[in-house]
Amino acid sequence: MINHTDSLSSEAISELQGTCSVVGDKSISHRSLMLSSIAEGTTRISGILQSTDVHSTLNAMRDLGVRISIVEDDVVEVIGVGMHGLKEPVRPLDLGNAGTGVRLLMGLVAGHNITATFTGDESLSSRPMRRITEPLSQMGIQVNYNGNGLLPVTVTGRSSPLPIRYNSPVASAQMKSAVLLAGLNARGVTSVIEPTKSRDHTERMLQHFGVEVNTQTNLDGSYIASVTGGVTLQANDIIVPRDPSSAAFLIVAGLITKNSQLLLPTIGMSPERIGLITTLREMGGRIEISNQREVGGEQVADIKVSSSQLKGIVIPSDRAPSMIDEYPILCIAAAMATGPSLMENIGELRHKEADRIAIMAKGLRLAGVTVDETETSMRVYGANTEKGDAYIKGGFNISSEHDHRIAMSFLTLGFVSGDRIIVDGVSTIETSFPGFVELMNKHGARISPINLA
Numbered sequence: 001m002i003n004h005t006d007s008l009s010s011e012a013i014s015e016l017q018g019t020c021s022v023v024g025d026k027s028i029s030h031r032s033l034m035l036s037s038i039a040e041g042t043t044r045i046s047g048i049l050q051s052t053d054v055h056s057t058l059n060a061m062r063d064l065g066v067r068i069s070i071v072e073d074d075v076v077e078v079i080g081v082g083m084h085g086l087k088e089p090v091r092p093l094d095l096g097n098a099g100t101g102v103r104l105l106m107g108l109v110a111g112h113n114i115t116a117t118f119t120g121d122e123s124l125s126s127r128p129m130r131r132i133t134e135p136l137s138q139m140g141i142q143v144n145y146n147g148n149g150l151l152p153v154t155v156t157g158r159s160s161p162l163p164i165r166y167n168s169p170v171a172s173a174q175m176k177s178a179v180l181l182a183g184l185n186a187r188g189v190t191s192v193i194e195p196t197k198s199r200d201h202t203e204r205m206l207q208h209f210g211v212e213v214n215t216q217t218n219l220d221g222s223y224i225a226s227v228t229g230g231v232t233l234q235a236n237d238i239i240v241p242r243d244p245s246s247a248a249f250l251i252v253a254g255l256i257t258k259n260s261q262l263l264l265p266t267i268g269m270s271p272e273r274i275g276l277i278t279t280l281r282e283m284g285g286r287i288e289i290s291n292q293r294e295v296g297g298e299q300v301a302d303i304k305v306s307s308s309q310l311k312g313i314v315i316p317s318d319r320a321p322s323m324i325d326e327y328p329i330l331c332i333a334a335a336m337a338t339g340p341s342l343m344e345n346i347g348e349l350r351h352k353e354a355d356r357i358a359i360m361a362k363g364l365r366l367a368g369v370t371v372d373e374t375e376t377s378m379r380v381y382g383a384n385t386e387k388g389d390a391y392i393k394g395g396f397n398i399s400s401e402h403d404h405r406i407a408m409s410f411l412t413l414g415f416v417s418g419d420r421i422i423v424d425g426v427s428t429i430e431t432s433f434p435g436f437v438e439l440m441n442k443h444g445a446r447i448s449p450i451n452l453a
Contacts, residue, residue, distance in 0.1 A: 006424060006425060006426055006427045007422060007423065007424045007425075007426060007449070007450040008407075008411060008422070008423055008426045008437065008447055008448065008449055008450060009414070009420045009421065009422045009423075009447070009448055009449075009450050010410070010411040010412070010413070010414025010415065010417075010420060010421050010423070010445070010446065010447045011414055011415075011417075011420045011446040011448075012394075012414070012415060012416060012417055012418070012420075012446075013257060013415050013444050013445055013446055014258070014259060014444070015257060015258065015259035015260050015444050016250075016253055016254055016257050016260040016261075016262055016415075016440075016443050016444040016445065017260065017261055017262070017443060017444055018262065018263070018442070018443045018444075019262075019263045019264075019265065020250050020262055020263070020264050020439060020443060021242070021265070021439075022242040022243060022246050022247045022250065022264055022267065022439075023049050023050075023051070023242065023243055023246050023433055023434065023435065024047045024048050024049035024050075024074060024240040024241070024242060024243060025049065025240055025241050025242065025243040025244070025245075025268050025298075026049050026051065026053060026054060026100070026243055026245070026246075026432050027100060027173070027199065027201050027243075027245075028201050028205070028238075028240050028241065028268070028298065029045075029048045029049040029051075029054045029057075029240055030053075030054060030057050030098070030100045030101050030104060031104070031177070031201055031202055031205050032045045032048065032205065032238045032240060033045070033048075033054070033057050033058055033061055033068070033076075033078065034057070034061065034104060034105065034108055034181070035205055035206065035209055035233060036078040036080055036209075036235065036238070037061045037064070037066040037068075037078055037080055037081060037086070038080060038081065038082065038083055038085070038086070038108070038184075038233055039078075039080035039082075039209050039233035039234060039235045039236070040080055040082050040232060040233065040234055040235060041079075041080055041234060041235030042077055042078065042079050042080070042235055043077070043078045043080065043235040043236060043237055043238060044071070044075065044076075044077050044237045044238075045075065045076050045077075045078065045237070045238045045240065046074065046075050046237070046238070046239050046240065047074050047075075047239055047240035047241070047242070048074050048075070048076055048240050049074075049240065049243065049432075049434075050073060050074055050434060051430060051431055051432055051433070051434050052096060052097065052098075052428075052430050052431040052434075053096065053097060053098035053100070053101060053431040053432060054098075054101075056094070056095045056096040056097070056098040056101050057095070057098055057100075057101035057105070058076070059094075060089075060093040060094075060095060060101065060105055061078075063089040063090075063091065063093055064086045064087060064089055064093075064109075064114075064116070065081060065085070065086060065087030066078065066079070066080070066081055066086070067079040080233070080235055082232075083111075083184065083185060083231070083232060083233065084112065084113075084159060084185070086108070086109070086112045086114060087114065088114035088115060088116065089114075089116050092116075092117040092118065092119045092152065093105065093116055093117065093118050093119070094119050094120065095118060095119070095120045095124060096120055096121050096124065096431070097120065097121050097123055097124050097353065097402075097428060097431045098120070098124070098431070099124060099127060099174070099352075099353070100174060102118050102120055102124065102129075102151070103129070103132045103174040103175070103177075103178055104174065104177050104178055104181060104202075105118065106118060106129075106132050106133070106136060106153065106155050106178055107132070107136065107177060107178030107179060107180070107181035107182045108178075108181045108182075109155050109157050110136050110139065110141040110155055110157045110158075110161055110178075110181075110182035111157055111158075111159070111161055111181065111182045111183070111184055111185035111186070112157045112159065112185070113157060113158055113159040114156075114157055115154060115155070115156040115157070116154070116155055116157075117152055117153070117154040117155075118151060118152060118153045118154075118155065119151055119152045120151050123353050123354070123402055123403075123428075124151060124353075125150055125151040125152075126150065127150070127151075127351060127352070127353070128149050128150065128351055129145070129149055129150060129151065129153055130149040131170075131172060131174075131175050132174065132175055132178045133145070133149070133153065133155075135164065135166045135168075135175065135178070135179050135192075136155070136178065136179070136182060138162070138164050138166065139161040139162045139163075139164055139179075139182055139183075139186065139190075140158060140161055140162040141155060141156065141157055141158065141161060141182065142155070142156035143155055143156075144156075157182075159185060160185060160186065160187050160229070161182050161183065161185060161186045161190075161229075162186060162187075163183060163186040163187065163188035163189055163190045163229060164179070164183075164190055164191075165189075165190075165191045165193070166179055166190075166191065166192050166193065167193045168192060168193060168194050168195070169195070170194075170195065170348070171194045171195055171196045171197065171198040171223075171321040172194070172198055173198040173199040173200075173201070173202070173272075175192070176192045176194060176198060176202065176225060177201075177202040179192050180192060180202055180203070180206070180213075180225060180227050181202070183227050183229055184211070184227060184229060184231055184233075185229055185230070186229035187229055187230065188228070188229060189226050189227070189228050189229075190226065190227055190228075190229065191224055191225065191226040192224070192225050192226075193222060193223070193224050194222060194223045194224075194225075195221070195222055196221050196222070196223065196318055196321055197217060197221075197223035197272060197321070198223075198272060198321050199270060199272035199273055199321075199322070200215070200225070200270065200272055201270065201298075203215060203225050204270075204297045204298060205238075205297065206227065206233075207297065208236055208238070208296065208297040209233040209234060209235075209236055210231075210232070210233060210234045210236070211227060211231050211233060212227075212228065212231075213225060213226070213227055214226040214227075221318070237296075238296050239295050239296040240296070241266060241267065241268035241295055241296070241298050241300045242264070242265070242266050242267050242268060242300075243267075243268065243432075243433075244267050244268045244269070244270075244273045244274065244276075244277075245273070245325045245326060245405075245432070246432065246433045246436075247264050247267045247303065248276050248325075248326045248329050249329055249408045249409070249412055249433070249436070249440075250262055250264060250305070250439075250440075250443075251264070251276070251277070251280065251285075251287065251303065251305050252280070252329045252330075252332055252333045252412060253412050253415055253440070253445070254305035254306065254307065255280065255285045255286070255287075255305060255306075255307065255308045255310065255333060255336075256307075256308075256310070256332070256333060256336040256412075256415070256416055257307060257415050257416060257444075258307050259307060260305070260306065260307045260444075261304070261305070261306045261307070262304070262305045262443065263302065263303070263304050263305075264302065264303040264304075264305070265291075265302045266295070266300050266301075266302065267300060267301060267302070267303050268298055268299070268300055269289070269292065269299040269300055269301045270298060270299060271299075271322070272321070272322050273322060273323075274322065274323075275319045275320075275321075275322030275323030275326070276323045276326040276329075276330060277289075277303075278319070279313070279315055279319065279323065279330065280310075280330075280333060282313050283310040283311055283312070283313055283333065283334075283337060283341070284308055284309060284310050284311050285305070285308045285310060285333075286305070286306040286307070286308045287303060287304070287305055288303070288304040288305075288306075289301045289302070289303055289304075290302050290304070309338070309384070310333055310334075310336055310337035310338070310382070310384075311337050311338045311339055311382075312334060312337045312338060312339035312340045312341040312342075312380075312381075312382045313341055313342075314341075314342045314344075315330075315341065315342065315343050315344070317344040317345035318345070320343075320344070320345040320346055320348075324346070324348055324349070325405060327343060327346055327349055327356065327360075327378075328356055328360050328403075328405045328406050328408075328409040329405070329408070329409045329412065330343070331343075331360045331364060331378065331380055331409065332409050332410075332412050332413045334380035334382060335364055335367065335369045335380055335382060335383055335390070335392065335413065336382065336383065336384060336390045336392070336416060337382035337384055337390075338382050338384045339381075339382055340379050340380065340381045340382065341379070341380050341382065342377065342378075342379045343377060343378045343379070343380070344376065344377045345376060345377070346376060346377060346378065347375055347376035350375070352403065352405075353401070353402065353403040353404070353405075353428070354400070354401035354402070354403040354406060355401075356403065356405070356406060357373055357378055358373070359398075359399075359400070359401055359403065359406050360378070360406065360409070361373045361378065362398070363396075363398040363406075363410050363413075364380065366396040366398060367383075367392045367393060367394065367396065367413060367417065367421070368383065368391065368392060368393040369381065369382075369383050369392070390416070391418060392413060392416055392417040392418060393417065393418050393419065394413075394414065394417030394418050394419035394420055394421050395417075395418070395419030395420070395421075396421060396422070397421075397422040397423075397424060398410050398421065398422070398423055398424070399423075399424040399425050400423055400424065400425040400426060400428070401425055402425040402427070402428045403425075403428065404428040404429045404430075404431050404432050404433065405432070407423050407425060407426045407428065407429050408429060408433065408436060410423045411423055411426075411437075411440075411447055414447070415445060415446075422450055
């Protein structure tokens with residue numbers, strides 16, 4: 001393991017080659033810990049992501065009285081406490097930087113007669129929580145915070161929340177999941193209606209544990225997910241697929257770096273998670289998908305990526321929910337394309353770990369790339385011309401503002417830059433993709449620590 005400082009440099013390389021074992025899916029890892037904790041019996045979770053974020057959720061579940069044992073590096077066993085078995089924590093639940101962890105846990109706690117205070121690091125404490133707490137309040141859950149909708153938040157749950165039919169203004173898997181988890185103990189049917197379908201890992205995993213989940217996609221594209229309270233979850237072992245959001249960095253790196261060919265086995269292929277792959281293929285990316293199969297209720301496949309000449313496109317705005325976490329690395333692909341790429345309906349990016357639109361635009365401009373931005377859109381003008389190669393000048397420092405996806409995106413851009421790119425605030429890469437630097441360097445990258453002392 002590289003013991004780097006909080007800054008890394010990335011330099012131009014000649015190729016990327018090999019078979020890459022990407023880390024386990026973060027979204028599914030969080031959910032597997034939570035749902036196995038309220039199941040009856042012992043669940044063995046294999047392939048779990050060993051990241052800071054997931055360990056924050058694991059420790060929070062332990063604080064809620066759940067026995068969790070780490071059996072091997074990526075295997076844990078969870079002894080479920082049943083639907084009403086969570087205990088009131090004696091200290092605040094510190095979720096660090098885990099946005100998924102804190103928001104889903106609020107829903108889980110809401111269905112129990114306990115009180116828990118949720119805290120996080122500086123980044124997480126700046127992120128809005130009202131999207132979660134407002135529907136929970138409608139379910140009769142007492143929510144207390146400092147008036148600005150930010151952490152710390154104290155949730156006092158009830159053993160029988162009120163069932164609701166909640167019309168969400170946005171497609172949000174975190175909000176939907178929180179409400180459905182609270183609804184597991186409600187007396188009646190709890191439904192969430194989304195304008196478009198967000199990722200459905202919670203629905204799939206609930207079914208994996210024996211819960212009946214009713215779903216419906218309407219003619220207008222809206223989506224409804226419903227659960228009936230009073231259910232019992234039965235322990236059921238889980239194999240976590242490899243994370244498509246982490247794979248995104250290797251996919252784009254393989255496309256934009258000359259003489260490259262990468263194979264990424266067992267990548268999660270949920271239809272709500274592959275918007276980036278669809279987009280990159282439309283841009284001319286040579287991406288082959290093979291060996292499609294199902295693992296633990298989730299679709300997976302092997303992905304082969306080869307160097308490609310990309311072209312700018314207009315990304316359909318209704319695709320945004322399926323790739324919202326991938327827009328930073330998509331910006332890197334767009335920078336290496338011919339012509340402009342328009343990304344709309346991405347205002348949510350301004351409310352992630354950092355303002356991803358502003359920081360990506362700033363860094364790309366430092367690299368010599370033209371970018372237009374509005375509150376909810378970006379247009380990236382590809383640096384490639386019809387007659388020659390793209391030129392990314394490099395030779396600059398950019399702060400990721402401790403956003404892991406921004407950090408990995410600009411490190412990837414360094415592979416094709418005229419001069420090295422230095423990225424500050426990289427320690428949070430460990431929250432989602434531990435071993436990113438080592439894996440990239442193993443296959444041909446030149447990422448190295450910067451000693452600023």
